[in-house]
Amino acid sequence: MRNRCIKFSLLLLLAFGLVSYTIPAWIGDPIELKIPKNWPKPTYDFSRNPLTKEGVELGRRLFYDPFLSRNDMISCSNCHLSFTAFTHVDHALSHGIEDRIGTRNSPALMNLAWGRHFMWDGAIDHLDFQALAPIAHPAEMDNSIEKVVQKIQSKPVYKELFFNAFGDSTVSGERLLKALSQFELTLISANSKYDRMILGQDTFTDQEQNGYRLFQKSCASCHTEPLFTNLGFERNGLPIDTTLNDYGRMKITKQPPDSLKFKVPTLRNIEFSYPYMHDGRFKKLREVVNHYAQTTALERKIDLSPNEKVDLVAFLLTLSDKAFLFNPDFSFPRF
């Protein structure tokens, strides 16, 4: 008995010694992100930013803290509201600090762990770096990461939160961005009627089923299941808005073939993330479907009868995920 105990404690010691030697500080409660069944592997490299309960909590606080903006008024959630799939409904172009108006519609945020490019033109290639853009944008938070780090460092409540998440209370750009990523990575939407149907836990009505068939035929090449985006850049036939002259992907690559290409957005929770498109030009799904049925600018023309349009919209509504929209872990944290 005693012998076994000694062996056990020796083992413990070894484990403890090793752990404390190789990982200087064992920090936080690790979280294993639940990857929905039959989904591809996430693109985000979690080994460089392992999720912990404390890291996610810190990220959530930062996401909801207007302190990140120059005048302490605008938080990320101003333009990315949890109940509307983390977008800014009703505003075609996003509103930021002092009601300044941006040049693009704020996209819904979900399933970001699978994203390869961020922003409508894919200007940003890693989720960690995305937050630098709104922080610095003069019409969004109008601040700089240097100033945000100073501000956060001086706010006592964050001392503890950074300590819990990173093992000491130093604030750095790296840590701030990684914490924001941690929260954003947990925003997974995979519990819609569509998902339950796929798993055999629910059934579609005839109308939804017909809409699904039409969707697979006409839309799925770009809005590919299960993420409802092929993660690429495509031209979907929208004519240029000459008041904005936004040529999308070409702004980044400077290659003419990329003119008017935009990142294919997910269609999950599309019922709630109106208005639609990079410039928010459509308010209703009906208008979107009408656009696709009318446009001659697509490589493959889409034909839809009036009834088919209704069915297609009925299918799109099966992508709503109430459990995601009202997940208490995603909403405003108690400060």
Place this chain on the structure above:
Amino acid sequence: MKNSIVFLLLGLLVGGQAFVLWHDNASMVSRSSDAMRMIHVQPMFQGKKVVLDEQMRSQGGDPLKLNTLRFYLSNFVFLKNGAVVFEEKNSFHLLDLEDENTLDLKFDALEGRDFDGLRFKLGIDSLTHISGAMGGDLDPTKGMFWTWQSGYINFKLEGTFKKCPTRNHEFQFHLGGYLAPFQSVQSVQVKIPKGENLVLQLDLSPFFDQVDWVKKYSIMSPCKESVEVSKVLANSFSVHAE
């Protein structure tokens, strides 16, 4: 019985920690006894050391002043007859003419080794770009990361030059870009002469000679010109022993 086990456990834990501490200290001692080798980086212009905010003259006699000179040097590899002698790990250095300390590059465990060549990169490689947020010299608070588009600014040079047809003759070069066809990071290989105090010079004269100042006084995002100018700079390094 139970007590003794608790004791034993405690003892072992304390012992384990002591071991860890001792081990850490030991490795620290061995490190500090291993003298470092230093290379001083020195930007030059027309044969003189560059001093910020001091008026200089180009070859053609036009006055110019530099306000900002910051750049990344990375992936240092020391060579002997072309073979690798020492490769620095996590090798990212932000050099800032504003801060003298950043111009002294220190390399562990190089003392006593024989080398005659040096390979490094001007800028940050593509792989590092897609690895997410990083700390130290790569922390995005260093002002060397574009905000509206992913990417480190490999090289930042700002100042005034009489030849620029701009307000107050100002120019800005923020060179970077890691996606094809605008990959701006450059590999540099230089010979190292025998000698004690090594100085890695970056001569800005070819840059000022080759830029078409009437047309190209501002680069602020990845583009073709960014790649061209980066190449000129990469060819302007040399090592001297003082």
